[in-house]
Amino acid sequence: MSDRAGDHAVVLGGSIAGLLAARVLAEAYSQVTVVDRDTLAPGSVPRRGAPQARHIHALLAGGQQVLEQLFPGFTAELVAHGAPVGDVLGDTRLVFGGHRLARAEAGLVAVSASRLLLEDRLRARVRALPGVQFAPASDVVGLRASPDRRRITGTRLLRRADGSAEEVLDADLVVDAIGRGSRAPIWLEALGFDRPDEDRMRVDVGYATRRYRLAGDTLDGDFACLHGPTPAQARGGALARLEGDTWMLTLFGFLGDHPPTDPEGFDAFARTLRLPDLHDAVRAGEPIDDPVPFRFPANVRRRYERIRHLPEGFLVMGDAVCSFNPIYGQGMTVAALQAVALRTCVENGDQHLARRFSRAAAKVADHAWKMATGADLALPDVEGARTVQVRLVNAYMDRLLDVAAHDPAVAASFIRVAGMVDPLPALLRPALAMRVLRPHGQPSGPPGPPDEPVDGQPGTTSVRTRPPRQQR
């Protein structure tokens, strides 16, 4: 037992962040208990605790890489269940800020699974780990602290069974992965600790999603198409082929301009998009169900890393720390990268674990937060501080995306950062900046050679160009 960080870790929430936390904690704790209010029955079935699962969930390349690292063969498992797989730039159509990214082989894997399948397969893998057990149908109602108030020593829960009374689950470590609705700030305050500051940016994004059966030549064989918003049109959508040859179309609009959920209104909303790909693709398709809505009011970030007296024995990750405008598809990848950070922090011992992890989790969130809020602030009606830095970065990004429309190397460099494979500063490396800022009309030349590696990453990404699918 001496090589163990502790006997018992309890993970609150059995969704993506909770499952990934359990995966890494199982290496260090003899027993890991995952508590969730849902019953978590096996199978790709919708459940109350994760209503977002009925909408498109893109797994960014950074997230795919981590899942593969934590669960070897995971991508192949999704593919065996029917999920399409291909290259992030080579097999999809991505339109950001009105610019359609150049077609290329970025060398990054895109696997197009439904969120239901992804979570089900992850849970099956975690269930199979020695020492991991689930406590389903159990509501977490609070935390328990040591008498000296230095440590969280367990969690209070109420089983969803007739006549059940509140119980305490003792733990050496409690990880809150309860999602955006986490009440940890209130629970901490009730125990005499500070609650974290909260950053918020209102976007009031409305989603509506409908599933279809579509012809085999839909999108000319590409398996996904993303159509982001522009300053002139704060609307967009995404279409993806998923397992079972089912297609999912998600439409979205900002600041109350939400897609309707009646079939005619939904179709009309799709028709208004600046590029016709999405509407053209589904026009002759066979709908499987009616559109379902989701409303996302604001980007929210809780600054646990800034709390002065953070109790030991308690960590917060995933959407409970930071939840982003879902159109950028970052949440699962942030949870995955935070799980890797958790593994490193735990390996380095128990001392100041809460402080070390809260900083590491914040660093991961920072990348996604800057990308998401920066892009949201490019839309004129979104309220927020447009600092000089934000305006400069957004002007640069607009230029970069313009160049990325015809320069595959720039497109690939962008998608590596947007996919959280490379850090944000990678977009400012000299070789890339020169390609972006060279006067219009000047030929960009072949993609290589990359400039000096920074943080082990080349400045521009070496890619193989690929003609659009129709021309192949």
Ligand SMILES: Cc1cc2nc3c(=O)[nH]c(=O)nc-3n(C[C@H](O)[C@H](O)[C@H](O)COP(=O)(O)OP(=O)(O)OC[C@H]3O[C@@H](n4cnc5c(N)ncnc54)[C@H](O)[C@@H]3O)c2cc1C
């Ligand atoms: C509409 C929408 C679309 C999205 N699209 C994408 C995408 O394309 N790509 C992407 O990467 N991310 C996307 N996300 C984000 C993604 O869903 C989350 O980031 C991801 O699920 C990780 O969240 P989490 O595990 O921290 O929390 P959640 O997924 O919210 O899970 C929280 C869990 O805690 C449980 N729970 C809640 N309260 C209690 C309680 N009191 N007691 C016990 N259990 C409790 C719930 O049952 C649930 O299982 C999207 C989100 C939304 C809303």
